[in-house]
Amino acid sequence: MVFLNLLLAGGLLAVSAPIIIHLLHRSKVMPYDWGAMMFLEELMAERARRLRMQEILLLIVRALIVACLAFALMRPAIKSPTAGVRSADTHTSAVVLLDDSYSMNTGHNRKAWQDACDAAIKYIGTLQSGDDVSVMFTSSAGKVPPPAALYDHERAREIIRKATPQYDKTDIPRALSAALQQLDSQHNPRRELVLFTDMQASGWELADGARWSFIAGTVRSARVRPNIILAATPELKPNNLALLKIEPSRQVVDSFTPVTFNVTVANESPEAMRDATVTFIVDNVAKATRSVKLDPGGREVVAFEHKFERPGSHYVACRARSSQDMLEDDNELNHSVVVIDRLPVLLVDGDKKDRPLGSETDFLRLALSPRDRDDPNWRTVIDTTVIDSTDLRYTDLSKFRVVVLANVAALPAAAVSEIERFVVAGGGLMIALGNNIRPDAYNRDLFRQGAGLLPVALKRIEGATLQNESSGAVRLVAAGSSAPKPAQQGPDPVHLASIVSNAPALDLFRPEKGQDWSRARVRSYFSVAAPGDGVRALAAFSNGDPVLLQKRLGEGRVLLFTSAIDMDWSDLPIHPFYVPLMQNLVFDLASAVIPPRNVPVGQTIAYVATGPNALKPHILIPPGGEPITLKTQRQGQLSIFTHENTKTPGLYSIAPEGAPPDERVFYTVTADRSDSVLDRLEREDTEKLERDLGAHIASDWSAMARLLMLDAGSFEISKYLLMAAIVFCFVEIWLTRRWA
């Protein structure tokens, strides 16, 4: 037996009222000294037992009256004796949980979503007056406060009619937990939870045993075990052509160089697609369309090259089409591109020399900003500025996107703080080591037990010690040099050997790309401590020691190169890959666009305005929607404009009110693509759900109707208790009169 209003259990205390009254009455009995006890004793001898029995019986009847009333208020429910046939006597608390993932839009003419909504509305029609229903959606259940249970069933139907699929990442376990919690908070004796879904495997997270164990425990421990029905929409052909991602070939896009956009197209279906096309659009102008032939389950990367003419905010969009495609929601993908015409990089030289190529940053400056002897006007996007380390304190870092510390012995505290602020705000920092480095000072000022700029603590110079002992200075040994190797030079040089993490800047040096960087010899480098949390080793030497380590700090990144970037410790600068390696590393460090302009569904988009525009209102144009004036937050000279409602994927743009179109800043909101895989749950998965949750799978309405007859609920006996209380009242009156 369960009690639907257990809070009213305190009413049972009222049972003590007749007993207390009885006891109080006893204490108020008038005493009489009496002579004629003989007759009373005779009476009592005959009647004492009967009187006591009558008194006890009356007391019991009175206590039963109160107990029945108290129990009735607690709404006790027992297992239904009628084996679950819905009847007017047993009310139902129902939760309609609608899977509103975008995969529910699957279908040509009739979408799965319509089937689910129709079935849900039909189900609500089976509820009776007095039954309550809560309408929940998988996209929001568990993330927003639970909805109110509705006794107005038409209102529930209206909510369903107005709903549309959402593009949040589907999380069925979270939604089910929230629905069960909602159901447990209701009061009717019979409980039903119906999930209307396309049974798409993605989002169920069945591999996460802990979460499903928790849900099964919730079902078992529910006050009234709910009847859980998984109402599956009709099975459709799971043919889906999906655009998964757009990746520019360069981290930083400039107006000098063409950039290639690699578009990944997937055929998430068991059939081959031969008529698929992908259209490439830049700033709302279709640039190219390619045909793609995709095998079942196959993926293809389609490359589109484009050179932007002017700096500023641009976007590229791709649209995929196929006659076999059943789901259109994942056929379009946008990507916001920030095109620049200048990338200012500050090179801080810690070993300035007068002779050519003698300074620490000379090779790096040449690599980042090469010159064309035939065309003096030719330049790359990278614009380098070289300063001595002593001039760092006088330099305004906000003018640069990337700062390179090259063999800088130590930094004053003020400079460290300035660089930290620069990185936290989104700047990029590369630290290259060398013989001037004082590990103690670096570890103390820059590493700071993992809280500072330096990704890892420095240990010692490897490979250079013997050279120093023999010559007193670091010797430059060029690759291919015929100079005999001194016997005292110590261990053999190491080589750049492997890329240990996925880093776009190093993609060029993967073995399949043909660039061989292993010929470079590194004679000396700093060994470092093991990386801590948040630090990635990107590449390693041939002996396994890390050569590149990256750390995120605030919105920016720090890259540590454990050797020197000039010729002192290695022959890297004389190798052809030195130029693209250094440029890519700088581009990678400068790639952070703050605030981000390519965001997932649900993430707030923000725009920071400066100068005269900061005072103007800004208008946001959502995909296919009405312009919205954004709310502003002023921070000094800046104005920050934000927009939180990014439920709809697509292209958003922000511009000052009245600004020309080319001043628009583009943002793209992209839905998680895991919903694009339309495969349904396997049989063993559904069997597991049936076994663990006691759930029933209904593949159509007739199965559902049959399942609704299964009673996992209970039978409320409140009204019978009220009737019993009335009967006991009459009995009490009758007994009192009779025995009086």
Added chain:
Amino acid sequence: MPEARELIDDRAMQRISKLRLVARTVVQSFISGQHRSVYKGFSVEFAQHRQYVRGDELRHIDWKVFAKSDRIFVKQYEEETNLRATIVLDASGSMLYKGAGEQKFEYARKLAAALSYLMVGQCDSAGLVTFDTEVRSHIPARSTSGHLNTLLNVLSETEPRGETNLAPILQNLSAQLKRRGLVIILSDFFAPVEELTKALGHFHHKRHEVILFQILDPNEVTFPFDNVAEFRSLENSNIKLRLDAPRVRKLYLERLEKFTQKLRESCHRFHYDHVMLQTDSPYDAALSHYLMKRHER
């Protein structure tokens, strides 16, 4: 030898005087206007001679017979009295009850005093027996004027207590009263009626005449209590009964009536008088019955 009067203190004297006053007031108010029929004295009548034995008083020797027969005989006399009455007063705890009227024992005590006063005033012999579970005092019947003081003194000193053991007491008393006379029993008679009947039969066997004054409080007759009440026995403090008075009233009254009826039937069988007195009624009925009985003799 000091006189009894000297042995009793002033308080006792006050009590006696008060009781005497009450008794006299009661009697005088009762007999005023009635024909005074006081029996004059008593005489000693010769019954027979018997041979003198050592120790006989010389004044009783019949010298005439001695002169005639030269044998010494003494004269024996048959005492002739007006009435020998023994008042038997129930001094058990149940007589302590006081409800709507006067306390039952107080009522009985005054009645006993009044009867004594009346008897002694009419030159009748009056005795007194007080009892509860046993006889507490037994004063043989005498008719001297000083005897009244003795009776009143005992009456004034007696306080009710303990349980009733009426039937055995009456049975023993009937054996102790050698000469037949009038036995006046003042009690509520709350005892098993069968045993009472048996005990009263002993008086009948001894040819005593008996008047039963059943003294009850009006509350005992009407049982007017409301609600649930706790009745505590006046005879035994351990006995308490809690009951719903209105619900048992009818049965109680039936029981009382049945008891009284049986007692009345027993009296009728032995030709005794049974007079029920309620403590809120005057003593007239009691005195009338006494005088009527006296007159019959």
